[in-house]
Amino acid sequence: MDWLSEHAWAAWLGIAAALGMAELMSLDLVLIMLAVGAMAGMLTAVLGAPVVLQILVAGGAALAMLALVRPSLVARLHQGPELRLGTSKLVGQRAVVTQRITGLNVGQIRLAGETWSAAPYDEHDVIELGATVEVFEIRGATAYVHPVPELDE
Known part of the structure; x- marks a missing residue:
């Protein structure tokens, strides 16, 4: 002891x-x-x-x-990093309009190196060619977008 x-x-x-x-x-x-x-x-x-x-x-x-x-x-x-797979990883990204988008006519955008069909998130918006948009939602093969306001210098 x-x-x-x-x-x-x-x-x-x-x-x-x-x-x-x-x-x-x-x-x-x-x-x-x-x-x-x-x-x-x-x-x-x-x-x-x-x-x-x-x-x-x-x-x-x-x-x-x-x-x-x-x-x-x-x-x-x-806790770990949020894994976003498929089209959900594109939500929130910015894209460039390659074909005019209106509430009546589906246009096109260049998103993540690919061409996507796009419609305005707000059906009253008209988004012109070359505008920068943000992807709010993707339903099927159509991205629903909203224009990103540009600052005038």
Whole structure:
């Protein structure tokens, strides 16, 4: 028992290592938080604190990590880039009108290197050749567009 009281830091380090390796199997980010608590217990043991204080510090650090750090890490790991596939990735892009667009006549635009049929999003708009438009929606093979206002210099 003398060895354990003199080398409590080694016991805490062993616990932290075991929890760290077990985390590699679970990947829940719970055991690693407990391992951080064990590391705090190890630091407390290195400073020569009594075993009761070591246990309290280790438990407090582990609880703090579980309550404060883990939720933000889990949220960050579970969010990813928004994957927009198909025609939805074209919504919001700008295009150039290659054939006049009116509410009655479908025109054409040059969008992402391709020619698309286009109609005005607002059926009362008339969009002239060469105007820059923004794609608001795509239904079937027709892009519904709105003119982008141009600043006069």
